[in-house]
Amino acid sequence: MAPSITADSLLQLAQKPPQDARERFALYEAARRLMLSVEDPMSVGSRVTAAGVSQVAIDLKIFELLANEPSKHWSVGELEKHTGAQASLLDRLMRNLAVNNLVLEVAHATYSASHLTARCASKAFSAGLAHSKNVIWPGLQVLPTFLAENGYRNPNDHVKSACMRGVGFDGDVMAYLRENPEKAAASYAFMAENKKEAPKWVDGKVPTTDLVLSKEEVADGRVMAVDVGGGSGHQCEAIRKAFPHLKGRVLVEDLPFMVNRIDKEHARAIDFEVVAHDFFKPQPVISAKVYYMRNVIHDWDDERASAILKHTREAMAKDSVLFIDEIILPEFGASTRQVHMDLAVMVFAGAMERTNGQWKNLLGSNGFQIRDVWVYDEQLGAAVIAAVPTSE
Ligand SMILES: C[S@@+](CC[C@H](N)C(=O)[O-])C[C@H]1O[C@@H](n2cnc3c(N)ncnc32)[C@H](O)[C@@H]1O
Structure with missing residues (x-):
């Protein structure tokens, strides 16, 4: 251990961590590695129990209760009155949440909100x-x-x-x-x-130049942006809200059972259109200015991802741009969230998160070249990759 760093100095830092997001993330990664390097091997298994207990805490509305009164100290007796669960069980659950810092243990059988409790209540x-x-x-x-x-x-x-x-x-x-x-x-x-609480691609890091249409194009009804596999259309909403000056049609596409869930009145009020479409079939929206895909390609292996890209490329006009909004894994030293996401898509769909080299190969082999990359969430490595058809 470097002589200036002691367990006490680390605890002091823990009580008053820096506010700057980048510094916090660097500290988090460093502290995580420190923790792993000094962890008693017998403790490894206990780290994975937090998720199940968190679900119980959600069901009992414990996070909400604590987060609503962040400075209050709750005895397990009081928690029993509010939740109906047995105090002795609550004590065991709460101390499990406390070792994971999801709540704070402030005294014997007494707990309060930690800096993570409000997030757990979200x-x-x-x-x-x-x-x-x-x-x-x-x-x-x-x-x-x-x-x-x-x-x-x-x-x-x-x-x-x-x-x-x-x-x-x-x-x-x-x-x-x-x-x-x-x-x-x-x-x-x-x-x-x-991603509601996370940095967003529409927050200014990604230029809007590609989304600007001429008066003639607007009059022609040209589509400014189509959100392919866009789920509920929340990114169409994000575009409309972040760039109210942009003109042209905005569309979300997804499978029928997904788009059927969208509140059409709401979509009309926000001004985006809803289209049922299977992205393994030819893209029906021709010559949109921007084809946007968020967290779509990471659900597919290279072969199926290529099929989606091929249909998109065939629909694109000369000046169309493909925006792929995804994680770019670092070639070395991926973070906890990144490896978690990669494993999640592996088990979910036999798919993968991709490194810069893998994105380049996938896009290159499907007739695209990467024109720009804008990283808008450095911690997650989330970026918009702007790709354009390779000139023949
Ligand atoms: C990981 S989600 C991402 C959704 C949205 N883009 C977002 O970022 O929240 C993948 C989306 O792809 C859609 N999807 C899956 N298979 C599809 C298909 N064959 N055609 C169109 N959409 C599909 C799913 O319904 C889902 O909304």
Whole structure:
């Protein structure tokens, strides 16, 4: 240990961490590595229990309770009155949440909110947990057998993914969600809520030049942007809200069972159109200025991703641009969230997050060249890759 760093100085830092996001992330990664390097090997297993207990805390509305009165100290007796759960059980659950810093243990059988409790009480957190519980955990549970049986090859089958095996469904993930509307609703909420609090591509880091249409193009009804596989259309809404001056039509496309869920009145009020479309079929919207895809390609192996890209390329005009909004994994030293996302898409859909080199190869082999890359969330490595058709 460097002589100036002691356990006391680290604890002091923990009580008053810096506010700057970049500095916090650097510290988080450094502290995580420190923790892993000094962790007692017998403690490794205990780290994974937090998620199940968090779901119980969500069900009992414990995070909400604590987050609403952040300075209050709650005895387990008081928590019992509010939740109806037995105090002695609550104490065991709360101390589990406390070792993971999701709440603070302030005295014997007494707890208060930590800096993470409000986040745990958010819709984004519970939607993410519900999505994980419904599909990701069953996939992780069977992953060892699944990989052993496929000879330890990179999974690349959307239909026979570890998750589908885990939930015991004979079909692909989309069919599973279609047949299980309450699980689809959780996944849907997760996608919409997930990045609400995170940096967004429309927040100024990505120039709007590609989205600007001439008066003639607007009069012609040219499409300014089409959000391919756009789920509920939240990115169409983001475009309209962030750039109210931009003219032209904005459309969201997704499978019928997904777009049927969209509130059409709301879409009209925000001014985006809703189109049912399967992106493995020819793209019906020809010559849009921008084809935007967020977290779409990462759900597919290279072969199927190529099919989606091919249909998009065929629809593009000379001045169309493809915006791919995805994680770009670093070639070395990926962060916790990045490896988590990569594993999640592996078990979910036999798919993958990609490095810069992998994006370049995938796009290059489908007739695109990368024109620009704008990283808008450095911690996640989330970026908009602007790609244009390679000139013949
Ligand atoms: C990971 S989600 C991303 C959704 C949205 N772009 C976002 O960033 O929140 C993938 C989306 O692809 C859609 N999708 C899957 N298969 C599709 C297909 N064959 N045609 C069109 N959309 C599809 C799903 O319904 C889902 O909305």
